[in-house]
Amino acid sequence: MQASPPACPELSQVLPASLGQRYRYDRRQARLIDVTVPNRPVPTPTRAPAKETRLPNGLRPGHIVTIDPGHGGVDPGNPGVFFPRGTREKDVTLQVGLLLRDEVKRRGVGVTMTRTSDTLIALGDRGRYCTEACDLFVSLHVNSLARRPGYTDIRGFETYFLAEARTEDAARVAQMENEALRFEAGAAERGAGGGLDFIVKDLQLNEHLRESARAADLVQRNLKTVHLGDSRGVKQAGFMVLTTARRPAILVELGYSTNPEDGRFLTTHASQKAMAYALADAVVEYLLDYERKTTSTDSGGTR
Numbered sequence: 001m002q003a004s005p006p007a008c009p010e011l012s013q014v015l016p017a018s019l020g021q022r023y024r025y026d027r028r029q030a031r032l033i034d035v036t037v038p039n040r041p042v043p044t045p046t047r048a049p050a051k052e053t054r055l056p057n058g059l060r061p062g063h064i065v066t067i068d069p070g071h072g073g074v075d076p077g078n079p080g081v082f083f084p085r086g087t088r089e090k091d092v093t094l095q096v097g098l099l100l101r102d103e104v105k106r107r108g109v110g111v112t113m114t115r116t117s118d119t120l121i122a123l124g125d126r127g128r129y130c131t132e133a134c135d136l137f138v139s140l141h142v143n144s145l146a147r148r149p150g151y152t153d154i155r156g157f158e159t160y161f162l163a164e165a166r167t168e169d170a171a172r173v174a175q176m177e178n179e180a181l182r183f184e185a186g187a188a189e190r191g192a193g194g195g196l197d198f199i200v201k202d203l204q205l206n207e208h209l210r211e212s213a214r215a216a217d218l219v220q221r222n223l224k225t226v227h228l229g230d231s232r233g234v235k236q237a238g239f240m241v242l243t244t245a246r247r248p249a250i251l252v253e254l255g256y257s258t259n260p261e262d263g264r265f266l267t268t269h270a271s272q273k274a275m276a277y278a279l280a281d282a283v284v285e286y287l288l289d290y291e292r293k294t295t296s297t298d299s300g301g302t303r
Helices: 011-018 089-106 123-129 168-183 203-207 209-223 260-266 269-298
Strands: 023-026 031-034 064-069 110-113 136-143 157-162 231-237 249-256
Touching (some): 064 089, 089 110, 089 269, 123 136, 157 209, 209 249, 209 269
Antiparallel strands (some): 023 031, 157 249
């Protein structure tokens, strides 16, 4: 009987025997393991985080501002000494307000209007249109002066935030705008208030003073690029229309109806559109700045 040829040793036996420093045979897995390769877990592919959606101007979607065209209805505002016949403050603020609404929307920001027609909205109700979902309240007005020597020479624009008036002129402007209360039913019973009895009522208002001042500064800077009058700066005073806004709030005096140059500028459609464009730019710049501060705070920075 012919002998069987000797069995050929398996590779799993030969390699560990000859290259024992490198290989070992794992009987459970029935495979050779290269011991020189570290036993590291296989990395699991990870999905890259989704890129945050941004508007073309860099803003996050979802911002809302409230635009308040001052006066309206039975409240004409100031008569407009150098406005065309039949045009009053309430007409100019509405025209600019509607143009501003369109410009702000074009930049991807939502808008709430206190009025879109010639109607009266109570001063105490206007700010309430700017709720917690609102980012900024902007009230539009036109300045004027009582007749006195040289009163027609004063012109220009200024922006206010809510705090105690520091100058006699700022107090005058606030008193002029607050007199709109006389057109409201029941105003006599409620009382118009005065001084500091209706401003800075709680800590929430104080919380937004810095942001309001920042927004006012940006409005002045941007209006300066299109307005023909003087930039009269950022000011503070006790405007009742600003007291009920739950978010940063400003009041813009677009010019003087008692100045002939301002009167023409405020009632020309091209000028109104230019002001609306500049104001919309200021709104976007404010919101971008506010986003940066909020992001810094959320990531542990200081505000």
